Amino acid sequence: MEDYVIYYKSSYVRLSQASTNILSASNQFGLNVFEGIRVYYEQSFLIFRLEEHLERLKKSLILIGLPSEVITTDHFVEIITTLIKRNNFTDDFAIRMTYMVNEIDSWYSKAKPVLFIAPIKRDRISSPLPLRASIVDIIRISQDSMNPTIKCGANYINGRYALMEAKKEGADVAIMKNKKGFISESSGSCIFMIKNQILYTPMLEDDILDSITRDTIIKICSKINLKVIQKHITENDIKNADELFLCGSAAEITPIFLDPAAENTFNLTLKIFNEYRLAVTGLKYNMQNWVTTIHP
Ligand code: PMP
Numbered sequence: 661m662e663d664y665v666i667y668y669k670s671s672y673v674r675l676s677q678a679s680t681n682i683l684s685a686s687n688q689f690g691l692n693v694f695e696g697i698r699v700y701y702e703q704s705f706l707i708f709r710l711e712e713h714l715e716r717l718k719k720s721l722i723l724i725g726l727p728s729e730v731i732t733t734d735h736f737v738e739i740i741t742t743l744i745k746r747n748n749f750t751d752d753f754a755i756r757m758t759y760m761v762n763e764i765d766s767w768y769s770k771a772k773p774v775l776f777i778a779p780i781k782r783d784r785i786s787s788p789l790p791l792r793a794s795i796v797d798i799i800r801i802s803q804d805s806m807n808p809t810i811k812c813g814a815n816y817i818n819g820r821y822a823l824m825e826a827k828k829e830g831a832d833v834a835i836m837k838n839k840k841g842f843i844s845e846s847s848g849s850c851i852f853m854i855k856n857q858i859l860y861t862p863m864l865e866d867d868i869l870d871s872i873t874r875d876t877i878i879k880i881c882s883k884i885n886l887k888v889i890q891k892h893i894t895e896n897d898i899k900n901a902d903e904l905f906l907c908g909s910a911a912e913i914t915p916i917f918l919d920p921a922a923e924n925t926f927n928l929t930l931k932i933f934n935e936y937r938l939a940v941t942g943l944k945y946n947m948q949n950w951v952t953t954i955h956p
Contacts, residue, residue: 686760690814693720754782794831800844819847849908853901
């Protein structure tokens with residue numbers, strides 16, 4: 661990990677100098693909420709769907725019962741502009757922004773969380789490499805236990821178990837079902853399947869994160885006359901799909917396959933990948949100011 665300058669507790673420090681309380685509720689119990697946001701470089705720096713990330717962060721704070729005051733968009737842009745300058749960035753990167761409970765307290769802490777905003781080295785995917793996926797037995801956490809719509813650190817241990825199981829089976833990524841047996845999502849991304857040129861994706865009630873990329877794909881497809889249906893998807897549906905892909909801010913659009921022996925093709929997935937690239941770089945579909953531009 662590069663020792664970048666980060667924003668932490670209202671000041672700028674090197675990552676290696678940012679100290680945290682080892683007995684804090686965040687360290688001990690994963691009591692933090694966060695967002696992963698990409699910044700693309702195209703002569704200027706472009707943040708994709710910033711407003712929606714900040715809104716989701718606020719929603720996470722509210723649902724987990726923490727004070728929910730979130731940084732303003734203007735302040736966030738000011739911080740990112742400073743981080744770009746201080747780190748001499750000239751390329752794509754990603755941002756991890758986290759509100760963490762840094763008090764020595766229990767998992768029931770209601771203390772005001774502290775904010776860090778840390779850049780992470782991350783290039784865009786130039787040509788998507790299909791990954792092998794496995795449908796695992798680990799069940800996705802549900803609304804009535806660990807709400808999967810909250811982007812909380814502790815929730816990711818569910819994804820960890822799922823990925824451990826997938827790796828044991830020789831796969832690169834896991835596909836989880838929910839407790840009703842419907843396809844839910846992967847460890848850090850949502851899933852789409854394509855059958856006869858129609859896209860299908862699980863419904864929000866299928867215990868998925870309300871993914872900003874999933875929403876972007878739905879909106880892009882409506883513009884290019886591709887039908888998207890949100891429905892309960894079964895394991896059988898997935899096994900009989902023509903194409904499968906994962907999506908997320910980090911995953912962007914990643915083609916996946918279940919059977920390495922099958923002839924897996926991804927023509928429509930690649931078309932959607934190309935349209936997504938145009939959207940995140942502001943060249944097409946700049947709906948509702950999806951792209952925030954920074955000229956450092
Ligand atoms: N599901 C989970 C569990 C995730 O962690 C992510 C990544 N944030 C996603 C889906 C995709 O969400 P988004 O498109 O908003 O990045």
